[in-house]
Amino acid sequence: MGVTLTPSAAQRVKLMIEKRGKGIGLRVATKKSGCAGFAYVVDYVDEAGADDHVFTHHGIDVYVDAKSLPPIDGMEIDYVKESLLNEGFEFRNPNVKDECGCGESFSV
Structure with a gap:
């Protein structure tokens, strides 16, 4: 599966x-x-790591180290711009079972 990017991301x-x-x-x-x-x-990635998995979407390489892959495998990253002051990346991770109230952390 890996990690994917939407065209806008x-x-x-x-x-x-x-x-x-x-x-x-x-x-x-x-x-x-x-x-x-x-x-x-x-x-940013300037140099690939020895244990990196690389997923290419819409011409962009996404690097994920082996240790980080299990909790985010299957995740889609989108870039959403709602207004001049409200924009950013949105993580759609199917492995998330719970998130903290502020949305800064998650559990799988």
């Missing part, structure tokens, strides 16, 4: 990498955090 990542001037893709990972257990970590 891929376009946003491409724009961000171009603006930054370097990078080969987007890294999506998890870390232990918050009251529910895990939090998403999103960053």
Whole structure:
């Protein structure tokens, strides 16, 4: 399955990498955090890691390390812009069983 990007998310990542001037893709990972257990970590990738899984969608490579893949396998990332002040990535993770009240962490 892996991690997928919608066309709008891929376009946003491409724009961000171009603006930054370097990078080969987007890294999506998890870390232990918050009251529910895990939090998403999103960053640029300048160099692939030895244990990375790579998923390509709409011309963008998404890198996920082996440890982070199980809790986010099957997740779709979208980019939503509702207004000038309200925009960002939205994570649609089918593995989430519970989220904390503030939406910053999740459990699987």
